[in-house]
Amino acid sequence: MLSRTAADLYWLSRYFERAENTARMLDVAWNLSLIPFAVDAREEITAPLIITGSREAYEAAHDDIRVDEVMHFFTLDDGNPGSIFHCLRAARESAHAVRGKITAEMWESVNSTWLELREIRAQGLEGYGASEFFDWVKNRSHLFRGATYGTSMRNDAFRFLRLGTFIERADNTARILDVKHQIGGFDGDGAVDFYRWHALLRSVGAYEAYREIYSEPINSERVSELLILRPEVPRSLRSCMQMLCELLPAIEGQAGQQSKRLAAVQFARLQYGDLDHIVDTGLHEYLTDFLRRVNELADTIRQEYLEVV
Amino acid sequence: MGPLSLPDVSGYDEMILPGGRVRDAYKGYHRWLLGQVHDGLLRKRKEAELQFHRVGITFNVYGEESGTERLIPFDALPRVIPAADWRRLEQGAIQRVRALNLFLHDIYHDQAIIRAGRLPAEQVFGNAQYQPCMQDLDLPNRVYSHISGVDVIRDGEGTWYVLEDNLRTPSGVSYMIENRRMMMRLFPELFSQQSVAPVEHYPSLLLETLQESGAVPNPTVVLLTPGRFNSAYFEHAFLAQQMGIELVEGADLFVKDGLVYMRTTAGPQRVDVIYRRVDDDYLDPLALRPDSMLGVPGLLSVYLQGNVILANAMGTGVGDDKSIYPYVPDMIRFYLDEEPILANVPTWQCRDPKALDHVLAHLPELVVKEVHGAGGYGMLVGPAASRAEIAAFRERLRARPANYIAQPTLSLSTCPIFVDEGIAPRHIDLRPFVLSGKETRLVPGGLTRVAMSAGSLVVNSSQGGGTKDTWVLEDGSC
Known part of the structure; x- marks a missing residue:
């Protein structure tokens, strides 16, 4: 496969996944900010800025951290390269560039997403409804994934699409989980923390999984274990690395030795890791190290497959 | 509105005969x-x-x-x-x-x-x-x-x-x-x-x-497109997909040792046939337009060697x-x-002085086209043009007659x-x-x-x- 095509497929699914995860993260922040006894709505709404590392960019353009402005910043703001609007436009541009390498149904799901997004943007987030918008983004992502899964040939095009999905998801799950570190006073067993963990699990669609696997009340250690180590949870770090480890060796040709090695090492760390080690290391430190490794892997994939000279 | 009716036609209509019957x-x-x-x-x-x-x-x-x-x-x-x-x-x-x-x-x-x-x-x-x-x-x-x-x-x-x-x-x-x-x-x-x-x-x-x-x-056949901002990009992508061949841009190809290769995730792959939707001038910045970003440096030399x-x-x-x-x-x-088997439309070549005289005398009845034009740009449709447009075109025609041909409308x-x-x-x-x-x-x-x-x-x-x-x-x- 052409390296440029592989890059566009990879970024197409990365951007779509990023849009979905941004919607998931905002959904939590939005819901928490509405809870009447929340300690400080501002605190909740600051979290997404910290998680995504875009606080400075936001503050450069805004005087104050306000719920509606942060929401706009992450959803429909053309000026924020991390906004859902921006991600879905980039996804659509990548898809356009590889129009001939994806199925008609995949293209239609990307393109109609973009066309609808433009209409939503004309209405504004308040007119459309924030929760409705987050649901819409998630549904569009489900649709694209379903179209991909249901119609794409199982070839390298499919593999590079999936590669983008799991690199992005591994990064995003780690960032969302690190929110505990980002919000002050988020460690007790009070009602607010319960809501936070509850919302975090819902945001990654893992609430039911928690209930099914654990009989104990929601607490930070179990949530960490669930989202880092559990193989059954599709957004856990372990699941993401396992997928990357299966995808990379399946790509045709002999390229990518370094990428395969990095993925395998990281997968082994998760496969044979345990909660005690994470607790001893400290969750924030553990996640920071993980993010660094994922970025290194992404960078190596870029060099070995996507920008071949 | 209800049922549809056929319009009256003048001239040759593909469907409707004068009087309203259909072919x-x-x-x-x-x-x-x-x-x-x-x-x-x-x-x-x-x-x-x-x-x-x-x-x-x-x-x-x-x-x-x-x-x-x-x-x-x-x-x-x-x-x-x-x-x-x-x-x-x-x-x-x-x-x-x-x-x-x-x-x-x-x-x-x-x-x-x-x-x-x-x-x-x-x-x-x-x-x-x-x-x-x-x-x-x-x-x-x-x-x-x-x-x-x-x-x-x-x-x-x-x-x-x-x-x-x-x-x-x-x-x-x-x-x-x-x-x-x-x-x-x-x-x-x-x-x-x-x-x-x-x-x-x-x-x-x-x-x-x-x-x-x-x-x-x-x-190995590829389709070379100028890229997704080209007016016909949809078609390029469509045809590449329908044929099951790679849709490449200039930067995806390179020349080495007298052959053309494309950059793939599995390394360089030799290319034998290029269905190119890029104009001649833009194919090779080394041999043709040096400012072109659309082509492949060295492509022309490979082509002229028959490779x-x-x-x-x-x-x-x-x-x-x-x-x-x-x-x-x-x-x-x-x-x-x-x-x-198929006729040409009668054509006056304005480079010929006699033809030019005829064209200048009959501008309001004629269609005048630029010799190298395409896409319907730079042409005069006499019967549809205003007097001012005809006058302006007359000047251009006089200035560079060889640049134009004319045909009856x-x-x-x-x-x-x-x-x-x-x-x-x-x-x-x-x-x-x-x-x-x-x-x-x-x-x-x-x-x-x-x-x-x-x-x-x-x-x-x-x-x-x-x-x-x-x-x-x-x-x-x-």
Whole structure:
């Protein structure tokens, strides 16, 4: 496969996944900010800025951290390269560039997403409804994934699409989980923390999984274990690395030795890791190290497959 | 609004006879149309637009805000060509393209036609499209124009004429295929009632043509596009996908040790045939335009060594230039020893002082075109122009007469289309696509372009023209 095509497929699914995860993260922040006894709505709404590392960019353009402005910043703001609007436009541009390498149904799901997004943007987030918008983004992502899964040939095009999905998801799950570190006073067993963990699990669609696997009340250690180590949870770090480890060796040709090695090492760390080690290391430190490794892997994939000279 | 009625027509209409009866080929369709209502067709038109937008069948318009994508207006009434008419058109188009390929081979080799005094040497060698580097390069099958678009029209009497030949990178074939798909989606019952000749196999024939254009067995074929901001990008992507070949941009290819490779995730892969939708001048920044970002450095040297095939070949533009056009009927006689099956439109070459005098005296009746123009730009349609426009054009014509040709204003045939008010006649043309490999052939049909406003003769999509499905009815089906 052409390296440029592989890059566009990879970024197409990365951007779509990023849009979905941004919607998931905002959904939590939005819901928490509405809870009447929340300690400080501002605190909740600051979290997404910290998680995504875009606080400075936001503050450069805004005087104050306000719920509606942060929401706009992450959803429909053309000026924020991390906004859902921006991600879905980039996804659509990548898809356009590889129009001939994806199925008609995949293209239609990307393109109609973009066309609808433009209409939503004309209405504004308040007119459309924030929760409705987050649901819409998630549904569009489900649709694209379903179209991909249901119609794409199982070839390298499919593999590079999936590669983008799991690199992005591994990064995003780690960032969302690190929110505990980002919000002050988020460690007790009070009602607010319960809501936070509850919302975090819902945001990654893992609430039911928690209930099914654990009989104990929601607490930070179990949530960490669930989202880092559990193989059954599709957004856990372990699941993401396992997928990357299966995808990379399946790509045709002999390229990518370094990428395969990095993925395998990281997968082994998760496969044979345990909660005690994470607790001893400290969750924030553990996640920071993980993010660094994922970025290194992404960078190596870029060099070995996507920008071949 | 309720039932639909047919409009009165003047001139030659493809469907309707003077007095309101319909031609034989349209009888089946007309029976179906009588059962339709206005709102029903309106709904179908909306459905088609929505579908075209969703599938992304759009084109980019030069000069408009970048990234502007527009739909080419699609008309849901088919243009029907009876089988007998089609056979003649088909033979005429094949004959013409064969002669043009022989002409290109000749001018890049022995120049027999010039030595025989049938065509002035300066018309070839003074032509900006002539590529001296092509001299004595032997191409497999002696094919230069692998893909040719021959634009034909009918005049007010119903006679077919060739308006122009397109031998560089003719586009529009994706609309031919998508229009048919759309019609089958909107009106499946029509296709069970009549036997419309299929066009969907065009990409297979195209791939076959490209594969046999080189000497290598099982060649690697790629489609080279200028990129996604090109007006025809949709078509490039569409054709690459339909043929199952890579859609490449210049930066995806590189030259090493006299061969062309593409950059893939598994390392460099040799490329044998390039279906290029990039103009000659932009193919190789080392040999041609140094500012071009679209091409591949060194490509031309590989091509001239015979290590890669370009389709179409370099330098085909000299064959479809409007200054060469008047000589095509004579080429057919010269190379094939046959009489032309399809006529040329009578043409005055303004480079000839006598012709220029005639043209200047009759400007309001004539269509004047730039010799190297395309896309309907830089032309004067006399009967539709204001006095000021004619006066301005007169000056340009006097300043550079050799830059222009003139033709009588043919009242192009009309075909009914569906407009907000109902059914109305509009002028149309037809572009069949001729493929030249080991043999020369075409699929039964082509792209019918429509001037969407009443009375207009400009069918170019860049100027708001639309398209409609083109049916070649197989015998005995009306």
